Amino acid sequence: MKAPMVLGGISCFVLLIILNFLENAAVTTVALFFLLGLFIILISFKKYIKSFLIFITACICCICCCFSFAVKQGFQYLPFEKLQDTKTEITGTVCSVPEEYDGYASYEIMTQYKGVKGKIKIYDYSEKTPSLNQSIKARVSFSQNEGKYRLDDKSKGIYARGTIYEYTLLKENADKSIYYYSARLRQHIKKSVEKYVDGKQKGIALSVSTGDKSMLGVVEENAFICTSLAHMNAVSGTHFVYITGFLFFVCCLIGFNPKITSILTVITGIFICFAANFTPSVIRAFIICAISALAVFFRREPFSINSLCLAVVIILMTNPFAAAGLSFTLSVLACFGMFACFSPLSNFVHAKLGYENKYILAIADMLCACISAILFTLPVSACNFGYISFTGLIANPLVVPFAAFLPVLVFCMSLLSFLPPVAFAFGFLVKCLCQYIFAVISILSRLEWGYLYADKPYIYIVAVSLIVLLMLCYLLKLKKLRKTGTLLISTFLCVCFVSNYYMVDFKSAVQNKAEITKIEGANSTVIAKGNAAVIVDGGGENAWEKITLQLENSGINKLKAIVISDIKSESYNALEGIIRYNRPEILVVPASEQPYPKKLEDLIILSISLGTDVIKADRDISLKALDGIKTDIFAKKTSKNSYSLLLTVESREKSLMISP
Incomplete structure (x- = not known):
């Protein structure tokens, strides 16, 4: 049955990637969960279905997704009165x-x-x-x-x-309410971090432990984003897996009963929920963790596909609209990868390393868990974000297992703050761990070949198919296909690296011909067309709301290119809101011989941290004459380190060469 399992798994993921490029989100997500259920059934078959619960829960997942998107497509909003703009x-x-x-x-x-x-x-x-x-x-x-x-x-x-x-x-x-006690706990943890941790380490410690990024510097946040580790700044299933795994390891060393260990795991999960302010991701992770931990009371395997399916059903039954979120999909796929692939991958690594040193094997198991989660989340992330992150593939195994100890140390430091010597000792460990994390992500974020951008879906289909094929060949011990799979994946990665290094047309902004629209906001003028906009000048505290509203009414949902010209000091809040909401690919700031104001510098740093290419024009940009005429406004990469902003006005092309 190994060959059908391999073919079934590869077929499911290839179809998943193809469907992910469809414009209809309902069809895509329903198909995703249908294929997930199909894959669960495939790996559960021997001569019969291993557990009827798997089949039932997979069907319920599909029904919940269909219901969720039927409501979304039919009503666009929930059937209640929409909040007014007034x-x-x-x-x-x-x-x-x-x-x-x-x-x-x-x-x-x-x-x-x-x-x-x-x-x-x-x-x-x-x-x-x-x-x-x-x-x-x-x-x-x-x-x-x-x-x-x-x-x-x-x-x-x-x-x-x-x-x-x-x-x-x-x-x-x-x-x-519970939110009051959650806020008090978060406030206590924040004060402890401020007292016992200093420098940039305290921002990393607080964000990784509680999801509070108020103390995280822009440079550190940008490094997390560039290395595809931004998920570590939001408490989610990753934190639950490693924190509860660490607790399970300690309980096993002490010799606790499995039922006592399960109860302690649930109590720890509740504490994490309070520390993370009961965000949707942490509640979702707690449900999955609690069901898996309590399975021992029913004499069932704790971390199994059955537990995951039951948790998914409970989550979707309490909130079926969660199926519309990408974070939910990634959480389920990550857990599925760890439940399905961790054991065979761990056994394979143990067989290669031997069983002499249990501490080395524990570190190897943490790496195996991280790789198992990446295996199933990589294709969906690549399709939704438009790139494959090579630095992320390196950074996650290097950082995530060690960052998992950070919340444990921070929580212990906060709870034992009444014993200053002990708290200082934990604070020293926190600083050392944060320094290691920042050193790794700062080095990897500087790698120029860290991302592969592509406009064609077949690149992702080929990449994911080869990766899944190679992993399954190793896990299922199909020796005849190992050499072929290794050769194929190595060749593909070499081609990707060479193409990404020498070709500059992988990442392009929008190029649409349309009638430009002049939008009058609160003391602001926005010239917008297609998916590009030029902020001529924007002022007033409500400019962000009015500009965004009129862009939306003009049929412009997301801006991929934003050009700022003649901005005034009172417009920075509006521009910050526009950039945070749109996350453009390219931001052009005006030329200036004088140093930029502090707020504009912060705006540029924010844009970089969000993954936006910030470009400084080498001359003044005056676009007020473009009112009411047909024009093309787009930016494209002309060489490895320069862009060309082209303005075509009444068949007269004006080209501004600008460099990052």
């Missing part, structure tokens, strides 16, 4: 510690609107900022693109962003 009166409780910025504060409010509960991310420009657990009444201005019932895995109800300019305090201390 000021709306709300009453809620501050459920996160307000963070102070230049001129405003940011926090979350737990509220109820039209019978639906949810969180609202607030940008507070009032004179006085409320504190945690205060009940307030305010008029909130929602942005059109965010102030709606969103169909993603954020929540089943509201997850909106709004702006407050004034509010009324209703109650100093509202009824305490």
Whole structure:
């Protein structure tokens, strides 16, 4: 049955990659889960289905996905009234510690609107900022693109962003909820990190442990993104796997009963949920972890495909709209990879290394778990993000297993802060580990050949097919195909490297002919067309909301190229919102002989950290004359280190050569 399993697995993933390029997201995601269920059935077959539960849960997954996308395609929003762009009166409780910025504060409010509960991310420009657990009444201005019932895995109800300019305090201390205690725990951990860890290490320690990136520097955040390790800055299944795995290892050394170990694992999972503020990803990971840990009470294998399927069903039943999120898909595929491939891969490594040193084998097992997760998430990530990250393939095994100890050390340091010598000892270990993480990601982020960009889907199909083929050949011990598979994958990687190094047309911005649209925002003028926009000048605190709203109404959903010209100091907040929302491929900033203002420098660093190529024009860009005429605005790579911004106006081409 090994040959049908290999062929079935390869066929499923090839079809998955092909379907991922379809424009209909409903068909793609339903097909993804259908193929996942089919693959589960294939690996469970001998002469009969190994467990009928696997078949049933796979079918329920498909039904939930179909239901989710049927609602999404049919209604676009949940069948409730959409939040308006005008000021709306709300009453809620501050459920996160307000963070102070230049001129405003940011926090979350737990509220109820039209019978639906949810969180609202607030940008507070009032004179006085409320504190945690205060009940307030305010008029909130929602942005059109965010102030709606969103169909993603954020929540089943509201997850909106709004702006407050004034509010009324209703109650100093509202009824305490789990979010209150979560915020207090996060605040305590943050104070402990500030006290016992210094320098850039404290930002890395806090973000990896709790997902709080308020202390993470732009350089460090950019290094995490460039090495495909941004998922480490959001507490998710990766943290659960390694933290609970470490706990399981300690309990086994002590000699605890398996049932006691399972209970301790669930308690640890609850603590992690509080530390991470009950984000959707951490709740999803907790459900999977709890079901797997408690399987021992029912005399079942703890980490099995059955446990994963049951967890997926529970997640989708509580919130079927989670199926629309890419993070949910990646989480399920990562767990599936670890449950399905970890044991054979670990046995293979143990056989090669021998069983003499158990500590070396423990490190090898952590690397095997990381590789098993990458095996199934790589194809989906490549298709959705448009590139294959070679640095990510290197950085994940080098960083993730060791970064898994970081939350354990930070939590111990925080819980034992009443014993300063012990806390200082844990703080020293945290600093050493953070220094190692930053050293690895900073070195790998400088590699020029770290990414492979491609416009054609067949590259991904070939890559994923060869990788899956090679891995299955090794795991299933098909000796005859090992040499052939190794030769094919080596040849492919060599071709990719050479092509990516010498050819410069892998990454291109948008080139569309269309009637340009002049959008008047709050003291701003935006010339937009297709998927490109030129911010001539933008001012005012509400410019981001108005510009984004009018871009959306003009049929422009995402901007791939943004050119900034004649910006004013009051427009930086608007530009920051536009860049964060669109994550453009290219950002062109105006030429200047003088040093850029501090806010513009921060804006450039932010863009780089989001993966945007920031280009400085070598001359002034004046585009106000483009009002109402047909033009092409696009940027393309002309050589390895330079771009050409082409402006075609009434058949007269003006070319500006610009370099990064």
